[in-house]
Amino acid sequence: MRLKTKLIHGGIDGDAQTGAVVVPIYQVSTYKQEAIGKHKGFEYSRTGNPTRHALETYIAEVEGGSRGFAFGSGMAALSTILSLFNKGDHLVVGDDVYGGTYRVITRVFTRLGLEVTYVDTSDLEAVKQAIQPQTRAIILETPTNPLLKVSDIEAVAGIAKEKGVLLVVDNTFMTPYWQNPLDLGADIVYHSATKYLGGHSDVVAGLAVTKDPQLGEDLHFLQNSIGAVLGPQDSWLLLRGMKTLGIRMEEHEANTRTLAKWLAERNDINRVNYPGLPSHPGHELAKRQARGFGGMISFDVGSGERAESVLAKVKYFTLAESLGAVESLISVPARMTHASIPPERRQELGITDGLVRISVGIEDVQDLIDDLEQALA
Numbered sequence: 187m188r189l190k191t192k193l194i195h196g197g198i199d200g201d202a203q204t205g206a207v208v209v210p211i212y213q214v215s216t217y218k219q220e221a222i223g224k225h226k227g228f229e230y231s232r233t234g235n236p237t238r239h240a241l242e243t244y245i246a247e248v249e250g251g252s253r254g255f256a257f258g259s260g261m262a263a264l265s266t267i268l269s270l271f272n273k274g275d276h277l278v279v280g281d282d283v284y285g286g287t288y289r290v291i292t293r294v295f296t297r298l299g300l301e302v303t304y305v306d307t308s309d310l311e312a313v314k315q316a317i318q319p320q321t322r323a324i325i326l327e328t329p330t331n332p333l334l335k336v337s338d339i340e341a342v343a344g345i346a347k348e349k350g351v352l353l354v355v356d357n358t359f360m361t362p363y364w365q366n367p368l369d370l371g372a373d374i375v376y377h378s379a380t381k382y383l384g385g386h387s388d389v390v391a392g393l394a395v396t397k398d399p400q401l402g403e404d405l406h407f408l409q410n411s412i413g414a415v416l417g418p419q420d421s422w423l424l425l426r427g428m429k430t431l432g433i434r435m436e437e438h439e440a441n442t443r444t445l446a447k448w449l450a451e452r453n454d455i456n457r458v459n460y461p462g463l464p465s466h467p468g469h470e471l472a473k474r475q476a477r478g479f480g481g482m483i484s485f486d487v488g489s490g491e492r493a494e495s496v497l498a499k500v501k502y503f504t505l506a507e508s509l510g511a512v513e514s515l516i517s518v519p520a521r522m523t524h525a526s527i528p529p530e531r532r533q534e535l536g537i538t539d540g541l542v543r544i545s546v547g548i549e550d551v552q553d554l555i556d557d558l559e560q561a562l563a
């Protein structure tokens with residue numbers, strides 16, 4: 187089955203009981219047992235729910251893994267993954283990961299005894315250097331948020347294999363439509379499904395997929411033990427949203443390429459970060475490991491004041507956190523998504539006050555250009 191077909195027919199196709207063409211919302215917490223321990227595969231909805239199970243089977247197939255998991259948010263997915271590790275274990279983590287990822291690792295999991303080194307995961311030598319005897323995993327995001335730096339998943343997977351550590355990839359920005367980290371050697375891929383997978387700004391959810399069956403068992407044990415699971419209603423919404431992932435990503439991509447090119451040609455903007463631009467340092471690598479470049483652009487308008495004025499003037503770009511929805515969103519990472527990163531560290535990373543991030547929606551691209559034009563004037 188090719189990917190576009192898989193997005194429509196993958197996983198559990200419809201409802202065998204009734205012939206309903208989509209899996210219904212099983213809004214239920216428990217299941218009748220015919221005798222003690224004798225049941226139809228479901229006992230209690232934290233452990234497993236038919237609607238969530240359909241979503242989990244679907245994402246596993248779409249990402250090319252063996253086992254899928256649905257959580258109440260991307261951070262719930264990550265926190266459950268981090269619970270695989272023990273006190274004293276060391277992690278190597280990308281240095282410009284999502285702000286919430288940085289926060290949960292530094293302020294929650296290090297308190298519980300995990301050790302962490304942040305490195306630029308696009309620098310393979312730096313990744314190698316950061317690995318210690320007690321390192322258990324490398325966690326990376328590619329492209330990164332908001333600077334769109336690209337890391338070589340296959341090469342980092344090679345380092346991980348050689349050192350006997352896991353590679354965990356946050357695939358939120360690319361989605362399985364453009365990039366499949368498990369095929370490139372990663373052990374776990376996870377998503378904030380709140381973004382492109384849901385796609386309509388109406389659900390908060392997280393998904394994870396493993397390839398190795400034992401790792402799948404371990405993660406299922408943690409999912410059930412911790413219980414940060416996705417409810418049946420939201421599982422259904424995600425299943426519904428993901429059916430159109432292919433056509434949405436194609437539209438996001440086309441609009442983003444046009445906008446990035448238009449922005450790059452302006453002389454009142456300092457820097458345009460988009461892996462789809464041939465001038466981007468990660469362009470060739472992105473082309474090699476993914477089938478598209480995604481729908482995120484960041485650019486520096488020169489100052490915090492100008493960024494604020496742009497945000498105040500735009501009509502079609504909604505000022506909001508989040509990304510990946512059908513409507514275009516605009517934000518200033520330094521003051522919003524990345525505000526939890528200390529100012530000195532933001533400066534170090536290049537997340538300047540004038541950096542504007544846009545998540546390009548699927549509106550008519552000419553309206554988006556006209557809107558940015560008047561806002562930048």
Ligand SMILES: *Cc1c(COP(=O)(O)O)cnc(C)c1O
Binds near residue numbers: 287
């Ligand atoms: C939003 C986001 C997360 C966190 O996901 P939630 O669903 O908000 O918990 C993690 N990683 C990336 C790249 C994100 O954009």
